[in-house]
Amino acid sequence: MANPKEKVCERVYLTFPKELVREPVVCWLAKKFDITFNIRGSTVTAEMGLVALEIDGERQEVNRAVEWLKEKGVIVEPIEKNVIE
């Protein structure tokens, strides 16, 4: 079992569907969770948003943040996107 307090650094791509483009999701992410993150790249249009993010924090908190993003409707993927081929 992974240690929930272990410090991890997760690199993810977030895909925001059209409905979420105008929502301040990344701002809420910063306020709701005890994590630090760094935006490494982003493209946002009226149709969708793509954000490359590096998230640092305790494993449990990073996992909670990722789950929350998914619940909001954001697609969260590793930066490799589709590893399964």
Added chain:
Amino acid sequence: MSFVKGLECRECGQKYPKEPLHVCETCFGPLEVVYDYDRIKKSISREGILSRPKNLWRYRELLPIDGEPRAGLYSGFTPLVRADRLAEVFGVKELYIKDDSVNHPTFSYKDRVVSVAISKAIEFGFDTVSCASTGNLANAVAAHAAKAGLNCYVFIPDGLEQGKIIGSAIYGPRTVAIKGNYDDVNRLCSEIADKYGWAFVNVNLRPYYAEGAKTHGFEVAEQLGWKLPRHIVVASAGGTILPKIAKAFKELKQVGLVEDGECRIYSAQASGCAPIIQALKRGTDLISPVKPNTIASSIAIGNPADGYYVLQAVKESGGWGESVTDAEILDAIKLLARTEGIFTEPAGGTEVAVTRKLIQQGRIPRDESIVISVTGNGYKTLEVVAKSVEQPFTIKANLKDFDELYLELNQPSPGKAVASEG
């Protein structure tokens, strides 16, 4: 002798050394192998290539290894079949099938990329190779790892059909089924690749792995007499092969193996998973992820990592793309089998059906050379066509019964004729 200068980020251009790296530390863009083409041009020749064994390493100057090839010595150099009977149905003049359904040893184009990845893994000193796959990639990694004597871990989503597991398990890898959806499997595999220091062929070796796909394009040009076809149709899943065929054609001209000529490249997807084609038709570079729902499972990737680069390569070449329904894919599998004697899986059916559609639309002219890249083998996906082929006629063991059946079968039937669409 190596002609590789290093790796370079495709997005920001930052340079990296030849190491098992795959993303840019600054912008997370994918890394690409960069070659010294001036030196390659002085060293490579058609005669030199023709004197080498018929495998994918005949183009070794344009592949990212430093020493001798260590895997895939029998992979590649698949037939380029002149498809006159299929051409007649489509009403076109010059049609070819690049038949990777008979690639050695696991019957798909993945033998190309995995040959290069495993060779590079041995050069880097890895003793364990790995991948996450539902089919063709796992087959190739497990087989090539067995031949090379490497440890192998294959990750699959839990609940995968038994048939797909056996095709890899026979080679003796450790197979790990992961509970959860595809997103969960992707995240875990990315983490495992990072933590365990293995050669995860399509993760940390991805820049080298993907280069193997160029050999499909090199071979097409060589087999056409060092010429590019005017049109080539390729299926897109994660988006590896299409941009690499475009790169292969550019490189052949750059190093003087092909004099000139332009090839339009077309992307083929199943309608049940067509994020690239949807973006192409919307006129955007941003690909909206989709939930796959198609029989073409080997190309059902809802958010293709290299989808953006597929769009770029298609547009740069002046090509286009189309998607086809599962029914059209099934028809095309049967049509290819019945006209050319080639049995492909749904990915190949997609390529044939999309070619047909693009010809009918006038996107591909009928009087120019066309290549269809068939990337996988139908014997791996028998269940897909099982219900749509004729069942056997059962008779008693006497000649009279057969005589009657023969008469019945040879009644004139207008539906049997194959009509030309030209």
